[in-house]
Amino acid sequence: MPTLQAIHGRLVEVRRFTNVHLYVGRRPLGPTDRYELWLKPPHGAERKFIINTRIMLARRGHEVSLIVTAHKVPQVLGLANWSTIDGVNYARTDAPSLVRAWDFVVLPAAFLAAAILYGDIGMVLFVPAAVAYLATAAFGRAMARTRRAAQVDRAIDAEALRTSRSVRTLQ
Numbered sequence: 001m002p003t004l005q006a007i008h009g010r011l012v013e014v015r016r017f018t019n020v021h022l023y024v025g026r027r028p029l030g031p032t033d034r035y036e037l038w039l040k041p042p043h044g045a046e047r048k049f050i051i052n053t054r055i056m057l058a059r060r061g062h063e064v065s066l067i068v069t070a071h072k073v074p075q076v077l078g079l080a081n082w083s084t085i086d087g088v089n090y091a092r093t094d095a096p097s098l099v100r101a102w103d104f105v106v107l108p109a110a111f112l113a114a115a116i117l118y119g120d121i122g123m124v125l126f127v128p129a130a131v132a133y134l135a136t137a138a139f140g141r142a143m144a145r146t147r148r149a150a151q152v153d154r155a156i157d158a159e160a161l162r163t164s165r166s167v168r169t170l171q
Helices: 103-118 120-170
Strands: 004-018 033-040 047-052 063-069 076-081 086-089
Touching (some): 004 120, 047 076
């Protein structure tokens, strides 16, 4: 997993965008709100971050730290609000599904391959193999999700310690 970075600053702008679902009665699987945050570090230029979530604990003018991945386009995994002393771990609250759509693309291809290679016995053995595949994939993703959430918690705690030390030295 990539390393995490903490970006500290003041929120200049917070915009909320809500997706409209045309199908009545169907609840979407993922978050329907998207927040666009503009963060200004103490010594630097404003940066834009996008978070797909239903939970936003910060408003314009709040001093926050964002826990992000170290990619070219960083993904926000946590937010610590120092103005309200609150925080959220997006790796835990808005985690992706354990079973993905890609899994249901792989299963028919695997069924076809098993039927061609092994005939009737391949079709019979496909059902337990498919269940084992889905269980293994879900378990692996659950473990990765738990590990990432713990990593974000540690990063938030480290940022809290760093921020509290810098406040003490300024006084």
